[in-house]
């Protein structure tokens with residue numbers, strides 16, 4: 001126990017430092033405004049020297065503005081007292097004083113690494129580590145860890161009982177929080193993993209994989225901004241609900257340039273949130289679908305003209321279906337992409353017509369080029385071409401799979417007849433129900449197979465190039481601005497990301513790995529996931545193959561996280577018992593926080609399930625401060641949402657067991673867990689995910705009868 005006087009004294013001492021930091025920020029704010037004004041005046045002088053000087057001034061002004069614009073709240077959150085007697089304050093950004101002395105070290109700087117990595121067993125020169133909480137420029141709380149008692153001077157105070165537990169007990173908000181003040185050592189090692197190659201982070205539920213992935217993105221942007229902000233960082237998550245949940249973490253760390261996408265929204269202009277049942281998802285996600293789609297893109301367009309008939313100088317020129325099919329097959333030989341070879345197909349038709357005209361000895365037949373010019377002008381010929389070889393959007397070809405005869409032709413000998421039946425049933429309602437998440441990867445594949453219509457190439461714009469063509473500016477501030485502009489200006493189907501982060505990687509199907517891989521051919525990668533949570537029921541080896549292909553031969557750096565920070569120990573015990581049914585020996589993380597509150601497991605008559613769900617949700621809304629998630633089997637979501645109506649005023653969310661991936665709530669009502677478990681392929685693993693979403697309270701409601 002720390003006595004109040006010591007605590008007050010220590011808080012007052014930190015407050016003095018905080019006051020200095022914020023006073024310095026206010027000063028910087030004033031001088032930034034002045035410098036910018038002067039900078040622009042210099043620019044009016046217009047000679048080269050003045051421009052260089054302006055460059056320097058605007059650089060400083062913008063750099064300061066960057067500091068000032070970034071998260072003001074909780075700016076300083078840590079302090080290290082080193083063996084050498086030196087004191088370092090760690091914060092969201094680096095701040096220097098008037099004499100260039102360090103007031104705050106950026107959390108991503110090498111000097112700050114000890115804040116996260118020092119332990120009593122390996123103190124790394126740190127005697128005391130202090131975590132500082134503040135609100136509106138006032139220190140509210142401090143928590144110390146004494147790491148090297150022998151080196152501590154007698155007057156050194158140690159207060160609080162650990163920042164981590166204090167943080168973990170806070171209520172969950174709608175969005176995920178950054179964990180910058182309490183990153184743990186094993187997490188920090190993964191965050192600071194080398195920028196090259198592939199960093200693979202695995203660990204059980206709640207071990208901070210998502211948090212690590214996002215802080216790593218912020219770390220990379222800090223360590224090599226030109227590369228990562230310029231090329232871009234893509235963060236891929238499983239669902240729209242999840243992407244919304246994590247969207248605020250990077251901005252809270254002062255980083256706005258990363259692109260966040262769900263697997264259902266990676267294809268430009270389309271978006272899907274509906275999920276397929278696991279057996280259908282296994283077919284749509286299999287690499288064999290590539291071969292099915294290859295056949296589809298070579299097929300004739302439905303209802304395309306059966307023949308071409310043209311009256312030319314009194315003779316009927318005629319190409320019948322077999323001739324047209326032969327031209328199509330020839331044009332599409334050797335991997336030619338349909339939308340890119342339209343011109344070649346048209347030329348082949350014209351050549352065939354000319355050959356026929358010669359055979360028929362058409363009178364006064366001109367040379368071939370003149371003949372072709374004449375035919376091309378004919379409206380009926382143009383109509384024919386449009387109908388026979390239209391420019392195809394991937395969606396057109398996907399729709400062809402909804403025709404049973406076509407599906408059988410494309411998939412015969414590649415998929416089993418049971419799989420073809422499944423796919424046929426799934427696509428029967430494509431027109432009315434719309435796309436599913438798994439379809440998006442198929443559309444991306446079709447896009448690659450069809451190719452883009454040939455267009456005149458436009459030269460790429462260099463984001464650092466000024467309007468006048470001079471590559472003049474290369475300061476930090478300009479690069480920062482240029483990177484933001486580049487992020488805004490990236491085309492919708494941008495693919496040259498410098499880094500790709502894949503979260504919940506265990507649920508990325510082989511076909512989805514191909515889609516994600518296309519966006520990171522030049523990238524380094526961070527891949528985080530937990531195989532025990534996968535909903536994938538297809539061939540596991542195929543999955544490994546597809547992932548390895550997407551990640552290429554880049555060097556792998558592997559990290560394992562072992563502590564569950566989300567669930568209370570009582571809740572995780574229930575989830576752990578579930579996964580043990582399937583994997584009795586699976587190493588599971590330790591849940592560090594015990595609340596003494598046991599999960600409630602209720603069995604209710606089916607007819608009472610709606611009332612019981614409403615009652616349980618209302619009870620949890622009263623018991624926890626933060627969010628409540630109601631997790632349902634996939635087919636029940638809308639029904640359950642109907643029972644709950646508008647309850648919860650923004651604190652309550654109804655999600656399916658698949659949408660619950662990666663999510664976190666203070667309280668969870670899990671509806672009909674046995675129905676989730678009943679899926680023979682991935683039921684237990686999906687239920688394990690659902691059971692491990694709650695931080696404080698869990699109620700399961702199983703209907704009977």
Ligand SMILES: Nc1ncnc2c1ncn2[C@@H]1O[C@H](COP(=O)(O)OP(=O)(O)OP(=O)(O)O)[C@@H](O)[C@H]1O
Pocket residue numbers: 164167168177178179182183184187203204205206207208209210211212530565566661662663664692
């Ligand atoms: N070092 C930490 N300090 C404070 N909170 C932490 C820390 N590490 C993780 N957390 C919190 O624990 C919770 C779980 O983290 P996260 O969602 O990143 O885990 P995960 O491994 O991705 O989980 P899952 O696999 O179950 O989706 C989050 O609320 C996160 O903020």
